[in-house]
Amino acid sequence: MANSDPEGVDGVRMTWNVWPRTKLEASKCVIPLAASIAPIRPHSDIPTLPYAPLRCRTCSAALNAYSRVDFLAKIWICPFCYQRNQFPPHYAMISETNLPCELYPQYTTVQYTLQTNPDPNNPSNAPQLQPVFVFVLDTCMIEEELVFAKSALKQAIGLLPEQALVGFVSFGTQAHVHELGFTEMSKVYVFKGSKENSKEQVLEQLGLPAAGRRSTAGYPKGLQNGYTNTVVNRFLLPASDCEFTLNSLLDELQTDQWPVQAGHRASRCTGVALSVAAGLLGACLPGTGARIIALVGGPCTEGPGTIVSKDLSEPLRSHKDLFKDAAPYFKKAVKFYDSLAKQLVDQGHVLDLFASALDQVGVAEMKVAIERTGGLVVLAESFGHSVFKDSFKLVFEDGEQSLGLCFKLVLNKGYKVGVQVDAAWGESSSFLFNFSFSGMLEISCSKEIKVQGIIGPCTSLEKKGPNVSDTVIGEGNTTTWKMCGLDKSTCLAVIFDLSSTDQSNVPETVNPQFYLQFLISYQDPEGKTLIRVTTVTRQWVDISVSTEELMHGFDQETAAVVMARITSLKMETEEGFDATRWLDRNLIRFCSKFGNYRENDPSSFSLNPCFSLFPQFIFNLRRSQFVQVFNNSPDETAYFRVLLNKENITNAAVMVQPSLISYSFNSPPQPALLDVASISADHILLLDSYFSIVVFHGMTIAQWRNMGYQNQPEHQAFALLLEAPQVDAQIIIRDRFPVPRLVVCDQHGSQARFLLAKLNPSATYNNATDIAPGSDIIFTDDVSLQVFCEHLQRLAVQS
Incomplete structure (x- = not known):
């Protein structure tokens, strides 16, 4: 991945990073306006302040880097409701050269520590509430x-x-x-x-x-x-x-x-x-x-x-x-x-x-x-x-020992590992101590924006307000949610709506920016009360004039995960809901809107690179355990969906579209296509589908291993090749909760099904003559990605 930390300091990712101005234009975008927020994700660049945030007296939004400040009158203007607020006495020294931390433009996320339950006799020695x-x-x-x-x-x-x-x-x-x-x-x-x-x-x-x-x-x-x-x-x-x-x-x-x-x-x-x-x-x-x-x-x-x-x-x-x-x-x-x-x-x-x-x-x-x-x-x-x-x-x-052991193993073997390790991994000694309690999330938005709801581990507190949409998705009818338990990987998907339906209602002088603020108060494992305030801004765009900016602001991974969460929710709550048909219809509309083509000419169809991976995500979502539920029990489906709704975008995207790494003598570990064509007799494949990790040995590799070549000194390179995916698998496993199932299998073995079920069936028993020597076929009637895309192109270009 080019960007190793796509969530950034703020922990916010959006389906669209620029928004159309009206509800009608937003509906034409097909993919909803949504943001994923990881409320307490750890990051070294977040400052912690030893006092409470300053709140707007009208809308309760916290003072932030986008607030306008009159230093002479000691007044700040809230970017959400434009209310003028007086600074309290302890901000008396504020000036253009003496700014409080929360007004620095780089600190869009700030954390506050509140003193709770002090001991009246000795405030510094207040007992901490234990879990x-x-x-x-x-x-x-x-x-x-x-x-x-x-x-x-x-x-x-x-x-x-x-x-x-x-x-x-x-x-x-x-x-x-x-x-x-x-x-x-x-x-x-x-x-x-x-x-x-x-x-x-x-x-x-x-x-x-x-x-x-x-x-x-x-x-x-x-x-x-x-x-x-x-x-x-x-x-x-x-x-x-x-x-x-x-x-x-x-x-x-x-x-x-x-x-x-x-x-x-x-x-x-x-x-x-x-x-x-x-x-x-x-x-x-x-x-x-x-x-x-x-x-x-x-x-x-x-x-x-x-x-x-x-x-x-x-x-x-x-x-x-x-x-x-x-x-x-x-x-x-x-x-x-x-x-x-x-x-x-x-x-x-x-x-x-x-x-x-x-x-x-x-x-x-x-x-x-x-x-x-x-x-x-x-x-x-x-x-x-x-x-x-x-x-x-x-x-x-305590997780430090196992982490150190893993790195020791990697270094001793002297080869480069093909899996990236999250930088935040070793920041806390155990999973338990990443847990926080009694969370409360408040969302403030610019007045044109309304919140439809949240899909994720939280409960609506039914707090009505001007930013509450009439349409409810997930936990809605509110701008405040309770989160009894949350940890560093907790990630919520917030679905938004727009109030204006008509472009003519939007004044010419309106602010080109809109603002969203996520304020979460919670109790950390030591019993301290913390408040984290994240304020983000994005631009409005008039898509009736140009869609170029809109296209470049599309986040394909986030869009795929949001669509997966919405699909899962609809399957649970709407009777007779046909998930596959719903996804197909939306994808056809999406490609008709953003594709380049001549009417009724499928061969002329092309998608901007900003959208090119999205049909593949939807193809894999249609085949995933979230949509094809009849392969699983209701318990398994519920389990998969709880984790889909909780995990961050990167992890949830792997649940929808697994990652595949190929190992061979000729090259370092490298990503491979999620396709049956990636199977080769002299390669080892490592599949990460989040819930299970599969180490798959090609036919030749398995034969050499069974003959014990790896134990002979002259075949040290083969021993290292066998060990590389195992060590990479252990690194993935140690960084994940729940711990995934590890499946080690060989080509044509009974457990090879764990890999084959996730691969694009480009080679099946119907076209077995086309496969390369040493590759494999999948016994299925499912359509391949290529056939899926051909159908999609034909339907998208219809007049």
Whole structure:
């Protein structure tokens, strides 16, 4: 990639970097006006200021580099609403040669640190609020699986900061809340698995008074780490105090002992366990940075959130069942998790799901609660599988050692690695400490712009205003959103609309620039409250005069990812939505608008280089797991979509259109076409499709390896060739969450399908005579990219 950091300091990318002036012209652009924003992405060039931002008294936008300033009158003019605001007394020394940091033109993103909950006696020594973790463990598993899950939990508890508060809930036919503060004997509160419990009922059954609240003033006596001792520390204890108790409890914990009838599934009350954990946190610690981390090993069959009956003869719902409305439990379960999501958002808490089972566990139903709270989701086949084990460890583990080990391995081997490593990779010691809590995002726009909504991990706070569009996409009807959990890779897609429909309504003297501001306040892992303000400006353009500027401002990757997010959302929310047809129609309109051609002459068609990759992105999106859902279970599809909606543009683009690197004796590692023609007998291919990494050996390479040539001193070059893609794969894996599945396979082997499924089928059984020696064919009736483009050209040029 020419630009190694396309997001820049601001973390903002737009589908169009210049905008048409009217709604009508914007609709002709086909691809919506949208921006992706990574709210807390780390960057060394962002200054941190030790005070609160100055806000406009009319529209609440923060003082920024685009504000006009009258230094004599000590007034600043807001670029969004043109309100004149007086500077407060502590800005008295402001002048053209003495500017505050936020007015420097290069600081379009500024971070502010707010002093929270100071100790009245010693403000510099205010206690920091530590994160809170409630682990929820499924016990309806075979012994071997439970051993893997317990081992992972013990490891995680040992890696937590000493003062982090920990709670524990186990569940099977019933849900058990374990009292960790009562060490003399094991004390457990049991909740019936078939009964839904409100927060008040949980509070009553656990014997909790309504007083377990955080103090908003200075911490009075009786507060330890900012929390009330007596109430909270029965169920939530610092990791250092309860590690031994929890380890002993896990050692004694057995698989669910309730008998299971022959031909029946186990009774598993996942919904009750999660609502009890949410109730416990809501009673003890509302408004704090807390996470419910659920390890689930099968489908919920009991109580609220049930996704299937206990009778094994009844199969789990498939996409076909959902499409035909033949999944009797689905809507009720989604409604339950929707209400749980509202409760968690009100409390400011996050739901993380680690689902490990050969069958489905209900990710499709739980998606609403995970996504709205900004939670993590990992889907694996077993708690013993590397996808679960490595991902779970990555959340808690100090990452510096593994990073150093990887670079050591690369340097010792003495060859150049073909994969770029993100510069921000080693900035923080572990994934856990990149997590922030209690986020609030506010968007301010120039008055001609309206916000339709956000697709991503957040919840609308339904705050109406002049910049709210009547059309809603995703989380809309607002200019303010809550983000209970967010991390450095969290990325939101904001869809915009224009208020003016008629060019004649736009005055000639109107500002040629428009402005967008993203203000996010959040609590970092140390408990400090931070506010980050990003203000960006772009130009208006009159596309009735010229489309040249518009074309050069098109971001193909961002447009492809935004279209993928919108398509996924429509497939979930619009009944009978035909995604492939919708994408095709939009692409034909797009090419008709921006292509160069003579009417009814497909051979004359050409696209400006600014657009040339976009049809290829749409071709791969049509074939991807986001659109072709019938190859996957509803759980897998929900999993893929949660990650598509959360990850930054670069990562999400790889999900849509995987990257392929080719290794050979004759040249250094280099990008290859995502095409079956890239397969060669004497090459190794490395495919990154985000969810899986495939190392694919050509036929000749595989034969030489099987004969052991790499172990002979005279074939050192071959040994290095074999090792290069493996090391590059490990670098990709170490920088990614969830950890992708690594597939190492050979040409014509059974696992070669992981590569072949992603390649353009330019050579199939229909035209097998055209293939080069040592290459391969794909057994499919899918059209190739070439045929797709021929059809596209023919339809785009029609009069």
